[in-house]
Amino acid sequence: MTENHHHQIKQSSSTKRIAVKVDDLTVAYNYKPVLWDIDLEIPEGVLMAIVGPNGAGKSTLIKSILGILKPLAGSIRIYNKPYSKQRALVAYVPQKGSVDWDFPTTALDVVTMGTYGSLGWIKRPRQRHKKAALEALEKVGMLPFKNRQISQLSGGQQQRIFLARALVQNASIYFMDEPFQGVDATTEIAIINILKELRKANKTVIVVHHDLQTVPEYFDWVTFLNVKKIATGPVKDIFNDDNLTKTYGINYKVSVQE
């Protein structure tokens, strides 16, 4: 990244609040570092893709920010406060493969789980929580399937259920782990539309993303990650062959759409 680029990013982000700030984050599995000294500032209202090769620590980064993994070192701030104080502001869409879809529950019930955070311990979801869950199902076009057992849904439908579950949390920051992985065209369009709606509402969305071709089309901000942070900033400024090569190690070329 050139000096000039640095300057531009600083300027554009200084006008906005910082939604997520990661300082000196190091995460290790069995003392083998997966993320190495990551510093990251994510401005409010961006649609950000995290890209990098397999094993680059993309999911680990998200999980560490969300307190699911305990980092070896470093600190995480969500709107300048620790995550444990800001849970209500954050929603999470895990990888679809991370749960057992044979679990005895329905689509509506899974989406209702999104309201549990605002309820806290012991209290049960009430009628209005159920109503919010139904609205979220409607948004992702899954209302007709509300009483379907979750194993009876297609992969794309399951992904939309996960998305609805995050929407019902009515958060300010959304973390999504490979939401486009193995979904059909309808679901991909549904996800894109929701991402755009979220951006319109000035929400911050952070997406672990695999398909480099679609980065310029879907996102306005990007972070290159490969154990260390390679670069972060606006797609139009830093999504180039230079950073791709640095991240993926080989001479990478992607035709960036103007």
Added chain:
Amino acid sequence: MSSAQLEIQIIASLVAIACAIPGTFLVLRKMAMISDAISHSILPGIVVGFFITQDLNSPLLILLAAVTGVITVVLVEYIQKTGLVKEDTAIGLVFPILFSIGVILIAKNANDVHLDIDAVLLGELAFSPFNRFVITGVDLGPKSLWVIGTIVLITVGLLIAFFKELKVSTFDAGLAASLGFSPMLLHYGLMTVSSVTTVGSFDAVGAILVVALMIAPAATAYLLTTNLKKMLIYAVCFGVFSAISGYWLAHGLDASISGSITTVLGFVFLLVYLIAPHRGIIAVLYREKQQRIEVSLLVFLLHLSNHNEKEERHVKHLNEHINWQKVQSKTVLDLALKNNMIEINEHIVSLTKKGEAFTKQAISYIVTNEDSEIEHIKEDFFLFRG
């Protein structure tokens, strides 16, 4: 029915309830083997507790043994985390060692304590009414009734209070963690309840039946419902039913009560496994047969829509063209006729309008994998379900 008989059945039913609740979550978390480990490895805890208290129903003994149960889980997880062995191996390493320590402790002190391995493994439900809970000369019923009654009350209370938390952390631990419901805390809570239940039920029904009562009712219920609350209720019902009918089976055969209850549990599972409406063997076999026929139907319809030549559509030669057995061709032809998808004029088969529309839709579904278009076909045909 004597009062002792009634008491035995009440105790057995309460044990079944206390076991079915944590058992349901263990089955859903794919941790059924952990209950086996706990039920064996609490033996040293029971023995040491018995040396101290001289009473198998003492709360201190239950506490000590429950701690051993939780230690088992911690040890298993610790060994597993080293990455050298898998979970099942870790379980297989931990519980026989702890169990055998208990066995040696009993053998070394067998002369002066009333505790033997048979009783530990199989329990002695028939004797439970003899050990009474007496306060200032008033008989308040069998001690084990009080012990297991208390455990049931606590377990049901915890279940009602933390149902939502248990559900979300069992289904999606990552989400639970991000929402602030520590999966670790819930995991060890569940392990503690499982350990306490195991110890409390142990005296009455023994180590082997405790495992059966935890796993079998939950596994049976799992085959019948897609709703967690119903699964819990069904599991409790299956447990209680097996406990009571097992008691009467033992009565009729003059056999071990715990053995009879376990046998009934096994038979109930087998029966449900065969006849459960969606996941049962018979239903699955029937569905697979239907799917085979429907795929054949689709191949047949596609053949008709692709070929205008008369010789390709002659009713007598169809099976040659598609290379099928006569029986299969007949089944498919009948199915297509029954659904008004084909008509036969002078031995020449052709698609009706309905048949054409169906073929088009089905093919477009297979090509695009677009679910919404064929929701109504799904009702009629198994092929497009799941």
